[in-house]
Amino acid sequence: MPTSKPSLFQTFRRSLLLVIQSASTELRTLIFLTLISGSSPAISLFLNKIIIDQISHLLGKFTTVSSLALILQEPLLLGSIGGLILLNLLTEPINGITNFVFSSLRDRVQGFAQGIVLNKVANFTDIALFETPELLNLVQLA
Numbered sequence: 001m002p003t004s005k006p007s008l009f010q011t012f013r014r015s016l017l018l019v020i021q022s023a024s025t026e027l028r029t030l031i032f033l034t035l036i037s038g039s040s041p042a043i044s045l046f047l048n049k050i051i052i053d054q055i056s057h058l059l060g061k062f063t064t065v066s067s068l069a070l071i072l073q074e075p076l077l078l079g080s081i082g083g084l085i086l087l088n089l090l091t092e093p094i095n096g097i098t099n100f101v102f103s104s105l106r107d108r109v110q111g112f113a114q115g116i117v118l119n120k121v122a123n124f125t126d127i128a129l130f131e132t133p134e135l136l137n138l139v140q141l142a
Helices: 008-022 024-059 067-073 075-091 094-122 133-141
Strands: none
Touching: 008 024, 008 094, 024 075, 024 094, 067 075
8 A cells, every 4th residue: 555755844734733623621721830930031131131120220329218118119119129029939839830731731642633534444444454554554553
């Protein structure tokens, strides 16, 4: 049974369609988590810049007020510190959540592909599928 080998682009397109059909929710979640984990260093850097700028501005005033009272008087500084703490607390568990979603995506795609193969085998009308060792090996590997 001669078969033509599909091109790399065709294989990629079919694989992508298989993933989209089988686990679209996990794929969306994985894309969202990747965007969050990718943008968190830039946001953290920006918040650190705001904190440093605000503190250097406050140190230039030569005030004798306590540091805690000084921080509480500046809403931008207080918000930046709170945002940085919140960002650090949220980005730590993202790796674990991403691993969980990726394993769920892998299991769904594997189950979907096995379902397609078993459906094809169940609806195969000829017994030749089980008589030739090459085709039987393909079914067993799937």
